[in-house]
Amino acid sequence: MRSLTTIGILDVQGAVREHADRMRAVGADVVLVKHAQDLDAVKGLILPGGESTTIGKLIRKYDLYEPIRSRIEQGMPVFGTCAGMILLAKSIHQQDDVHLGVMDITVDRNSFGRQRESFEADLNVAGLSGDAYPAVFIRAPQVLAKGEHVDVIATYDGHIVGVRENSMLATSFHPELTEDTRLHAYFLAMVNEA
Numbered sequence: 001m002r003s004l005t006t007i008g009i010l011d012v013q014g015a016v017r018e019h020a021d022r023m024r025a026v027g028a029d030v031v032l033v034k035h036a037q038d039l040d041a042v043k044g045l046i047l048p049g050g051e052s053t054t055i056g057k058l059i060r061k062y063d064l065y066e067p068i069r070s071r072i073e074q075g076m077p078v079f080g081t082c083a084g085m086i087l088l089a090k091s092i093h094q095q096d097d098v099h100l101g102v103m104d105i106t107v108d109r110n111s112f113g114r115q116r117e118s119f120e121a122d123l124n125v126a127g128l129s130g131d132a133y134p135a136v137f138i139r140a141p142q143v144l145a146k147g148e149h150v151d152v153i154a155t156y157d158g159h160i161v162g163v164r165e166n167s168m169l170a171t172s173f174h175p176e177l178t179e180d181t182r183l184h185a186y187f188l189a190m191v192n193e194a
């Protein structure tokens with residue numbers, strides 16, 4: 001029997017359990033990543049939503065920053081959702097510091113205004129077949145600018161909210177907060193093709 005692909009979920013803050021449940025539902029093995037050695041078994045990594053400044057501090061505190069960054073640079077597929085997208089970005093609008101700085105995007109944090117702190121929208125996502133995808137946004141970022149090798153996979157109201165650059169995937173919304181597992185299956189396929 002073919003063994004299951006092991007996906008890591010960064011476990012320092014945020015919607016960790018939900019991502020783990022969705023990844024298991026699409027047939028992956030899951031490892032919660034709290035220490036650098038947890039990355040050894042992992043073929044792909046999810047960076048969950050939460051608060052990017054806090055997650056950025058915690059990955060440095062737990063000595064995860066360099067190991068995660070170097071694995072991504074070596075080609076390990078990664079999926080950043082909401083704060084996870086911010087962690088991946090090479091540039092953050094009106095902020096000097098960045099976190100992992102690996103993905104060629106500029107993000108704007110909390111980009112949909114106070115009235116729209118949290119909302120749902122049905123989006124067409126490139127690469128997913130079937131119905132529109134029910135996207136949940138919570139104090140979500142948007143992508144203001146992107147490099148030429150970054151593909152837009154989803155927009156909301158003209159704003160870029162889903163991107164892929166080679167083996168890096170990022171969404172402004174929270175795919176772990178819906179029952180729809182198509183984006184987790186899409187990421188698992190990316191990992192299996194890598």
Ligand code: GLN
Nearest residue numbers: 049050051052082083139
């Ligand atoms: N607003 C958060 C940040 O800037 C992200 C919100 C989320 O992940 N739901 O880090």
